[in-house]
Amino acid sequence: MNKLFLWIAAASAFVLQSCQKTDGIQDEIDSLRDRVAALEAKVGDVNTSIVALHKLMDESLVIVGVEPAENGVGYEVKFSDGTSCPVINAEEIQGAVTPALGIDDEGYWTISLDGGATSTRIESNGEPVSAWPVAGGEHQPDAEGVTPQLRVSADGMWEVSLDGGSSWNPLLQDGEAVNAVGENVGYSTSFKSVTYKEENGQLVVELVSGGTLTLPVVDTFGLTINAGENETFFLGETREFEVVQTNVAEVMIQAPKGWSAELEETTLKITSPAQMPAQSEFTLSLVATSEEGYLKIIPMKLTLLNETWDASACEAWRNFKLRNDENVLLDFSYAGYKHGEVAPPDVWGLGYTVYDVTKYGLDPTGKTSSRQAFIDLLKTLKLTGKNDSGGNLANASARAILYFPEGDYVLHDESDDVKRDTPLYDDSGNVVAEYSSSDIIILGGNFVIKGAGRDKTRLIMKTKNYPATSDLWSSPVMLNIKNNQTRIGDSYSALTTVTGDAAKGSFSVEVGSTAGISTGDWVMLYLQSKDAELVAKELDPKTVDKPAMTDIQTICVYDYHQVKSISGNTVTFCEPIMHEVEAKYGWQIREFPHYENVGIEDLTFVGNAKTNFGHHVSWEDDGAFKPLNMMRLTNSWVRRVDFESVSEALTFSATANCSAYDINITGNRGHSAVRSQASSRVFIGKVIDRTSGYECTTSSGLPGGAFMENAGQYHASGVSNQSMGTVLWNNTWGNDALFESHSKQPRATLVDRCTGGFVQWRFGGDVSNVPNHLRDLTIWNLNATNVKHDFGADVFKWWLTANDWWKIMPPIIVGFHGGQVNFALTDENGEKQLEYLESNGQAVEPQSLYEAQLRERLGYVPGWLNSLK
Secondary structure, three states, rough: OOOOEEEEOEEOOOOOOOOOOHHHHHHHHHHHHHHHHHHHHHHHHHHHHHHHHHHOOOOOOOOOEEEEOOOOEEEEEEEEEEEEEEEOOOOOEEEOOEEEEEEEEEEEEEEEOOOOOEEOEEOOEEEOOOOOOOOOOOOOOOOOOOOOEEEEEEOEEEEEEEOOOOOEEOOEOOOOOOOOOOOOOOOOOOOEEEEEEEEOOOEEEEOOOOOOEEEEOOOEEEEEEEEOEEEEEOOOEEEEEEEEEOOEEHHHHHHHOOEEEOOOOEEEEEOOOOOOOOOEEEEEEEEEEOOOOOOEEEEEEEEEOOOOOOEEOHHHHHHHOOOOOOOOOOOOOOOOHHHHOOOOOOOOOOOOOOEEEEOOOOOOOOEEEEEEHHHHHHHOOOOOOEOOOOOOEEEEOOOEEEEEEEEEEEEEEEHHEEEEEEEEEEEOEEEEEEOOOOOEEEOOOOOOEEEOOOOOOOEEEEEOOOOOOOOOOOOOOEEEEOEEEEEEHHOEEEEEEEEOOOOOOEEEEEEOOOOOOOOOOOEEEEEEOOOOHHHHHHHOOOOOOOOOHHHHHEEEEEEEEEEEEEEEEEEEOOOOOOOOOOHOOOOOOOEOOOOOOOEEEEEEEEOOOOOOOOOOHHHHHOOOOOOOOEEEEEEOEEEEEEOOOEEEEEEEEOOOOEEEEEEEEEEOOOOOEEEEEEEEOOOEEEEEOOOEEEEEOOOOOEEEEEEEOOOOEEEEEEOOOOOOOEEEEEOEOOOEEEEEEEOOOEEEEEEEOOEEEOOOOOOOOOOOOOOOOOOOOOEOOOOOEEEEOOOOOOOOOOEEOOOOOOOOOOOEEEOOEEEOOOOOOOOOOOEEEEOEOOOOOOEEEEOOOOHHHHHHHHOOOOOOHHHHH
């Protein structure tokens, strides 16, 4: 049995001095009373220390977890019986008698008044008080014994209770009562300092008495719930939370009355009562047991509101639920990895082979280039598309984790560039570039590029990539991950023609033949038509009002779908169709060459974008530092990844159901952020853009003289080309920005619960490619932090007939708030500007349309989305 003294704080001493003035005596009495009261406020810490000492000394208990205390000056120590106690650093109290309680070698409680040099046992009815129960004269260390409690009496004396506070008696040493006042320095707990050495698995406790206690911590199992400190539920609501279990043998759920919970390997699903009980605050507990029989109790605080989750919902949501004639909303809930239903997996559990890149020649110090060593590793894994002899090395199922341990890895510098035989000139005959750069092409699927954490692993573009042509945006990317097809959507092979019409929002199409189409296949629902009637329908009530508008005169729809079932000549997709299908215009189902299950996570891409960005000022502004492109992929993801000083962060091109979330963009502002380009149902969520640079002051984006913190990428996260079903969720962009809508026929985009600037002219797009966005642009609860446009107090115009660059089909706006904008269904000239408007100036319920639609479809909010909130 260890011997440990517990130092207990006492009141500051005050020796009364003789005084001839009664008011002086009264002052001293009042001061004594105040000091005793101050000590009483610390008695809670005193008694907590006694309990902690008792448990730390109990040889039958094992410390199974240590977490920082809420006040930051100690730890919450978890024991193997499922209990926990705070072990808190002591505070000094001036002028204090300091009785010390301890447990001696025989397991009896002791008291000392001289810092532990001498001690006597605490007695009750003439018998020593045991910390461990005694039966038949034998101690039982594996059972709970007496734990003393202390308090200060009204006359400033220490009192002790040995029965849980039912009765109190003077605390005695050698038969004498212990005064709670004196002239010493005391401490509020016995622990002068507490340190958890996680790497060694030790809790080191420095005692006020001068001794040090080193205790082993067996933190080899546990269960964590990715949830807030207190989760609020509506009546009858089901929510899912992400869970991580480590070496857990069994879990018991202790749910409050009326609540239910279901635990899977990686998720916890909780359902609240349908009727409001008397109380509103609850605690649900999970009791996790290790193989050794150790326990951990994981509490979860819950608050129940006395209303259903959509009781205060806006009219647009109510119409969507009813699917009535007034409904204007599409169902965006199928966006993202695996249709938003689950998170990408924990990659360590996939069974993939792990390749530590430092063992293959990559330099984590950043002193030398790692590019060629990385390319050689990719060749080994058959991920480069060709070997040195030109043979195909594309690998659809690499089953590999390319792991970058902590460090800086240079994947592009000037040594990678090649001198051109002939310099590249611009249209004016000026030399643009004397060198050419190239991307690292990765062709394959079922692999993950993983770092040790975005604050630890950095993949670096040390120098700029030179443009390939005179186009300002033609510089190659650093990493180009894609399917090895070079064809684009309009040249994919046709599988069958569509023979029947299908409404927007439906799931099935009638086809001429299902030969070559199987359940589970990914295909493209394809349309390319110059039919004048169709062009007019696509733009109604607008028209082709500028000769330069050439792209829209060929209607292009490239909509990627997974086949759910086939019945006769009916093909049913897993996802809703987001554009009405009229067979007479020549709709087809075409092949969709792709790879799947590619992940990028836990690292930072670092570029060196110029400090004074200007839109289309030069190729260095527009595209010199583009770290990542992902093309022709499905069910792939980028998460927990940051981008620093980049021209463009990430583009998903011709992909389907990919996700990018939990992303920070920092450093110097650049051209664009995260983009869904010609893709279907991409989810881009919780992208926080904190880049800084000069405010762009002209409609073309020339920089002015004012430097802006949090200016943001010029084009915030958004869409371009034939994208459909993209969800921009809970993103924060800069104050000199707006979500991207870069023309060339994007449709059906949801801008959901986002925050940032509402700055005109940030959409983007060439004059030949407008409109910037076609139908079903849905802006839900946008919080505008900075409003800047050309319309003043007049109605905001989404389509400018007289302008070549600003043409957006009338959008749906619900819950726009923050900065004030004069939105209206029609402008002063009677031209239609909006498809639908509700609650301009005030956010609505539900806060997130994507989240509400997922809840409506699944019956709950998935855990991965809850974790991002």
